Amino acid sequence: MKEGLIIKLYRERAGLTQTQLGEGICSVTHISKIERGITQYSSEIISLICGRLNIDLNQEMEQYELLEKKLHEWLEVMVKQQLGELETLKEEIENNAYIHLSEVQNSYRILLARYLLTKGNMQKGKEILDSCQQQLGLLDRYEKHLLEHTLGIFYINIGKIKEAIRHLTNINPIEYNNHEFYYHLASAYHMIQAKVKAYHYGNLALSYFRTTNNFKRMLDTETLMLIQMGYNDVYHFEDTVERYHALIKSCKTYQEDVKVVNLWHNLGVDFAAKHLYEEARVAYEKALEGCLMHSLPHIELGARRGIVHCSIHLGDTEKTVLRNHIQLGRKLAKRLNNETYLLVFHLLEIMLIHSQSEAYYHYLETTFLPHLQETGQESLLMIYEKEIFHYYRKSSQYEKAAELADKYMSASL
Structure with a gap:
């Protein structure tokens, strides 16, 4: 078949019809079948055709x-x-x-x-x-x-x-040998908090990367699987933090600076999810330091968001410092044309001014969450839906709280 494609390419380049190419050699029908790779041919005929086209077929x-x-x-x-x-x-x-x-x-x-x-x-x-x-x-x-x-x-x-x-999920792994797609499936399920599926596909990806000796992606996958562990008790979470630090050390050894930044950011997310805001802020600050050193604007948005969010909860930081983070975050979001993070930093400004007041939750419910739902920003959606879930419970809006609880239960399956 490849031989036929080569002959067709050079025939067309020479401006010859199939009839002209086959004249004195073979019929136009035979030339057509050779080009389509649907017939047998003798070495003598191919030699004559290549001679007319002035090509070396082997080369x-x-x-x-x-x-x-x-x-x-x-x-x-x-x-x-x-x-x-x-x-x-x-x-x-x-x-x-x-x-x-x-x-x-x-x-x-x-x-x-x-x-x-x-x-x-x-x-x-x-x-x-x-x-x-x-x-x-x-x-x-x-x-x-x-x-x-x-x-x-x-x-x-x-x-x-x-x-x-x-x-x-449309991909058939038998017909497609690049099983890296398991990693992307794991990442996607992670972003919608489907931890069991994320861990499952992460494990498949890790096996593939080990088989192909892809150390960089093994680090990525181990990081992703670590995030899924989701231990709630102190003992196991301490073990999870130790594994984060071990991965950070491995990434530094192999000069994988971007992965180090991602790990610090992810660790910040994990700490914040357990309301360990001081530890979370330290991790976000280390992530921000790496972002500024290596020019990682998309991670920088998340790191600045995390620093402001944690600091507001801790109540120990001058508002001028936090406003500076918000201002820089907005400027970066504008440069990246990132509408979502423009809304994020506006939300943080409301939170900074009014704390977690009715104004904050009204904006969250009527503007920010609908935007996240419309644009499919599932990872941020989960963070802020959990926040408003607790608000619904405290304010006795049990029906709304139950709807969100059902969503989380479905996502974890």
């Missing part, structure tokens, strides 16, 4: 197979997060003569979309994914799964978690 086959190899390597470096090799491989792929063949274009374009997502260009990446979806009938099984996986990554990145899960 061309090597180039075609090299392209397939490079596409596989490109995906592999994205999975392994070896970002230094991304650009070199992209250039080698795009300089290959066979990149414009329809048989490789689909895989290339889906991988290009993932490359753009990795670079933070969500809009362009989504445009390519949309065009690939429009040609779904032309994709083979592997390409369809690759597309579903990349769409899942996109929707996780923009916070539409249920949509991400819909795409990721």
